[in-house]
Amino acid sequence: MTKLSVNINKMATLRNARGGNVPDVIAVARDLEDFGADGITVHPRPDERHIRYADVYALKEVLKTEFNIEGNPNPRFTQMVLEVRPAQVTLVPDAVDAITSNAGWDTKKHLSFLKEKISEFKARGIRTSIFVDPVPAMVEGAAETGTDRIELYTEMYASVYEKDPARAIKPYAEAAELAHSLGLGINAGHDLSLDNIGYFSKGIPHLLEVSIGHALICEAIYLGLENVVNMYKHRLRS
Numbered sequence: 001m002t003k004l005s006v007n008i009n010k011m012a013t014l015r016n017a018r019g020g021n022v023p024d025v026i027a028v029a030r031d032l033e034d035f036g037a038d039g040i041t042v043h044p045r046p047d048e049r050h051i052r053y054a055d056v057y058a059l060k061e062v063l064k065t066e067f068n069i070e071g072n073p074n075p076r077f078t079q080m081v082l083e084v085r086p087a088q089v090t091l092v093p094d095a096v097d098a099i100t101s102n103a104g105w106d107t108k109k110h111l112s113f114l115k116e117k118i119s120e121f122k123a124r125g126i127r128t129s130i131f132v133d134p135v136p137a138m139v140e141g142a143a144e145t146g147t148d149r150i151e152l153y154t155e156m157y158a159s160v161y162e163k164d165p166a167r168a169i170k171p172y173a174e175a176a177e178l179a180h181s182l183g184l185g186i187n188a189g190h191d192l193s194l195d196n197i198g199y200f201s202k203g204i205p206h207l208l209e210v211s212i213g214h215a216l217i218c219e220a221i222y223l224g225l226e227n228v229v230n231m232y233k234h235r236l237r238s
């Protein structure tokens with residue numbers, strides 16, 4: 001079965017909004033594991049606006065499932081990943097000021113840089129993954145880097161799915177077949193949700209892992225509202 005790695009960036013966004021430690025992202029991550037998550041994903045950004053570098057070190061101490069760290073392998077990120085030694089590092093070509101990830105790697109243009117980074121992480125026993133759009137040349141370029149896996153960037157799938165599911169999934173299914181034939185493992189993520197994940201997982205062959213954050217945390221908040229309002233009403237009655 002495809003593994004679910006929960007991205008806890010949004011929990012850190014909530015915590016940072018008040019400057020305290022509520023919610024406690026470390027406790028949240030442990031609870032998510034107890035609730036059945038197969039892994040925890042974080043994507044620290046240079047401004048540490050959600051997950052902080054200190055959180056990454058603290059998480060490593062307590063996690064029992066697969067820890068996946070995503071980000072642009074600049075010198076600071078690279079050093080942190082080499083020290084923490086997560087189960088997996090996912091390389092994402094984020095601009096410093098990006099609101100969220102908005103493209104996969106150009107694996108042809110950045111081939112020598114990616115090769116160097118992949119071998120550095122693999123030498124420390126860290127599984128590697130490269131974030132790519134579902135474009136055959138980019139998948140082939142990823143294979144040339146020596147990476148273990150690719151992560152398919154699913155923003156386009158999620159937006160087209162609402163109008164035309166079959167059209168949305170086609171390039172992803174083809175990219176997955178190609179990646180598998182080249183010996184690459186396949187992960188996927190970005191804007192996956194309760195609405196679109198079932199169709200995606202049925203349509204993508206050899207899908208090893210999805211990482212989901214934004215929608216999952218929004219859904220958890222929304223689906224928890226009735227319960228929590230009732231709990232408050234109950235306390236106000238007594």
Ligand SMILES: CC(=O)[C@@H](O)[C@H](O)COP(=O)(O)O
Nearest residue numbers: 009043070092100101189190
């Ligand atoms: C690579 C990817 O798609 C996710 O890591 C996503 O970018 C989450 O990052 P934010 O939580 O900063 O939006």
Ligand SMILES: NCC(=O)COP(=O)(O)O
Nearest residue numbers: 007189190191211213214
């Ligand atoms: N790699 C994708 C990820 O970790 C979560 O992306 P999103 O669900 O927050 O869009």
